[in-house]
Amino acid sequence: MSLGAEFYERAVLDVARELIGCVVEHEGLAGMIVETEAYHESEPACHAFAGITPRTRVLFGEPGGAYVYRSYGIHALLNAVCEPAGVGAAVLIRALEPLTGIEEMRARREQASVRRGCLRDEDLCSGPGKLTQALGIELRHNETSLLDGPLAIRPGRGHPPEVVVGTRIGIAKAVELDWRFCAAGSPHVSRPRPRGVASRVREWDLS
DNA sequence: CATGGGATTGACT
DNA sequence: GTCAATCCCATGC
Secondary structure, X not given: OOOOHHHHOOOXXXXXXXXXXXXXXXXXXXXXXXXXXXXXXXOOOOHHHHOOOOOOHHHHOOOOEEEEEEEOOOEEEEEEEOOOOOOOEEEEEEEEEEEEOHHHHHHHHHHOOOOOOOOOXXXXXXXXXXXXXXXXXXXXXXXXXXXXXXXXXXXXOOOOOOEEEEOOOOOOOOOOOOOEEEEOOOOOOOOOOOOOOOOOOOHHHOO
């Protein structure tokens, strides 16, 4: 069962943190969310900061909507619209740990890669553009519903991962906000990793 | 209508 | 470390 509107209709920082450990699913392909970022109309890094435009209206729409936009002319980035309708806010899904359909994900990712057959599991969904490519998420999913649409986000199983907080990636404004959330220790988080997520070097590896 | 700038990635020096 | 690819849309004339 997908997360309901009441899950998304809350403070975007709470949603971003609690989405860590949840599962994104599309066409039978699924991965656990290990990295998110929060965006809110009150700060200039958020697309909704510009107000309601044809591009941003979905951000001000019903919580639980999907905001998918093209980045750098190439990549589709997936966001979950949050907060009550009328407030422009969303959580950017930045990385997944692949769970189901891993070989299908690898095939989709290697289509665009020059080096084939070399992609590790950690290379499949460790970035916002990578995960949409791996799961087949495209611009046509913009303004669809995460509650009952082709894209679904479900609660995770077991206890949720420990979460590490850091600053957001790849933005020029409001860079100081600690609005990035990562599953502690996960090798599927994108780079650069915040402190506390860096892979540990065992002592016997040093010499 | 023309222009400019990205919530990135992969390849290369 | 640097750099180009490439499309949508916000902005300004």
